[in-house]
Amino acid sequence: MRFKDKFSRITLRISLIVMVVLSIILSAIIWGSDARFSRIEETSNQTQTKDLGQRSLRDIYLPTQTFYFKDKQMYQVYDTKNNLPLEFSKLTQSVKPLLPIRVWSSQSKYEKLLKNPNYVQLTYPDQITISLFLTNVRKADSREFNRFFVPARSSKYIYLGNDENYTIYRVRLSDVSFDNLVEHIQSAKTQMPVTLQKVHDDYLPFYDKNLSLPTYSYLTKEESDSYFVYRLLGSNNPTQHSSGESITYSNGVYERLIAAKHTHNYEYIDYQQDQVPKTISRKLNDSLYFVRKIGLSEPDLRFFDADNNTVIYQNYVEEYPIFLPGKYKMRAQVKFASNGMTINFNSLDLQIPIPTSGEKKTLIPTNEAMDELYQKGYHQKDIERIVIGYTAKSDNSKNKKLVDLEPTYYVKINKQWKTLDEWLNINNQVVNSGKEGLVDGL
Structure with a gap:
């Protein structure tokens, strides 16, 4: 028995030694092959990043309004159960069409x-x-459009329309059915009768009757200056200088971040980014890259507006843009210039919707809003767009982290976005073509 016990102890000890040695050898092999494993991990991360980037790009460049006809009347629709634009985007995400074909460019045919x-x-x-919609076409395809015409009955074609120059592009599809999407559109809970009227470069929905829209309340979150300083200027101890109502953080002579002390507004300037992208596709892609660099929350972020070398992104509630407090009102605005790139952004992040009493606000018909502008001296050719948007208002008497969202008309004149009341209340305003008026703006 003693011999057997002794033999067992020796065998166990030898086994343990072999296991330890084997473990050391395997560890050496793994650590010695670190470069190989790093490459595998890097490739995996790159693939994931690329995929996420494509999805995010497609989600941010998402249609925001949906229309259909019933009994010869056009309706703008919204459905809380089905995100109609997102449903359309998913249906067309893997589409592999023939190259888009220009069909015609005629105002009469376009309006028909x-x-x-x-x-x-x-x-x-x-x-x-x-190229932002059809990711498998040439990336250099900078032909523009802003409207989809989707057949209500089965068809092998959809059409892309450009309101500005009345051009239609026909896209041939394969193995895509829009039947469920059309059914969801026709049965959407919110349906508002509208007519389309040409305003500057777009056909916009005009509401023929008083429109009653809900108000909302949200709890908010705001990142500190240090968060944006680290993301934009790095961790190399940037200098800071306080002046008046702002603090300026600098990283050498090439980059600076200006933070307003008592609002949520920031301005980032990078003098090294001194090349203006040559194509609209490049401008849209590059601007989104820099918006992501800021580190803003993206769940409800959408492309909103573009003028020459400026691209604007807004948060949305349902199908309406949210205009934030402060001078610029925008979630993020990227401006490219030969002397540097500027980003104006707002750090206020809407987090949690708060249940409300169902309060609503009534807006006048769109034609009446336009008439008020004309009576104030604004010319039709100067009004670039009129849309419904939500104004974010802070009520510190309730909770400094609570904001109320109230619907109103927003009007774009001379590349500046203001509420209808703001334009009407500007004293001695003279807005003729080519004149700025007595206002500050973007």
Whole structure:
């Protein structure tokens, strides 16, 4: 028995030694092959990042309004159960069409298609490029459009329309059915009768009757200056200088971040980014890259507006943009210039919707709003856009982290976005073509 016990102890000890040695050898092999494993991990991360980037790009460049005809009347629709633009985006994400074909460029034919009840329509707030929608076409395809015409009955074609120049592009599809999407559009809970009227470069929905829209309340979150300093200027101890109502953080002579002391507004300037992208596709892609660099929350972030070398992104509630407090009102605005790139952004992040009593606010018909502008001296050619948007208002008497969202008309004149009341209350305003008026703005 003693011999057997002794033999067992020796065998166990030898086994343990072999296991330890084997473990050391395997560890050496693994650590010695670190470069190989790093490459595998890097490749995996790159693939994931690329995929996430494509999805995020497609989600941010998402249509924001949906229309269809019933009994010869056009309706703008919204459904709380089905995100209609997102449903359309998912249906077309893997589409592999033939190259888009230009069909015609005629105002009369374009307006006839706008009134065709056999199509539902989805629109972007401003023109984007074909290559942003059809990711498998040439990236250099900078032909622009802002409206989809989707057949209400089965068809092998959809059409992309550009309101500005009345151009239609036909896209041939394969193995895509819009039947469920059309059914969801036709049965959407919120349906508002509208007519389309040309304002500057776009056909915009005009509401013929008083419109009653809900108000909302949200708890908010705001990142500190240090968060944006680290993301934009790095961790190399940037200098800071306080002046008046702002603090300026600098990273050498090439980058600076200006933070307003008592608002949520920031301005970031990078003098090294001194090349203006040559194509609209590049501007849209590059601007989104820099917005992501800031580190803003993206769940409800959407492309909103583009002018020359400026691209604007807004948060949305339902199908309406949210205009934030402060001078710029925008969630993020990227401006490219030969002397440097500037980003104005707002750090206020809407987090949690608060249940309300169901309060609503009534807006006048759109034509009445336009008439008020004309009576104040504004010319039709100077009004670039009129949309419904939500104004974010802080009520510190309740909770400094609570904001109320109230619907109102927002009007774009001379590339500046203001509420209808703000434009009407500007004293001695003279807005003729080519004149700025007595206002500060973007």
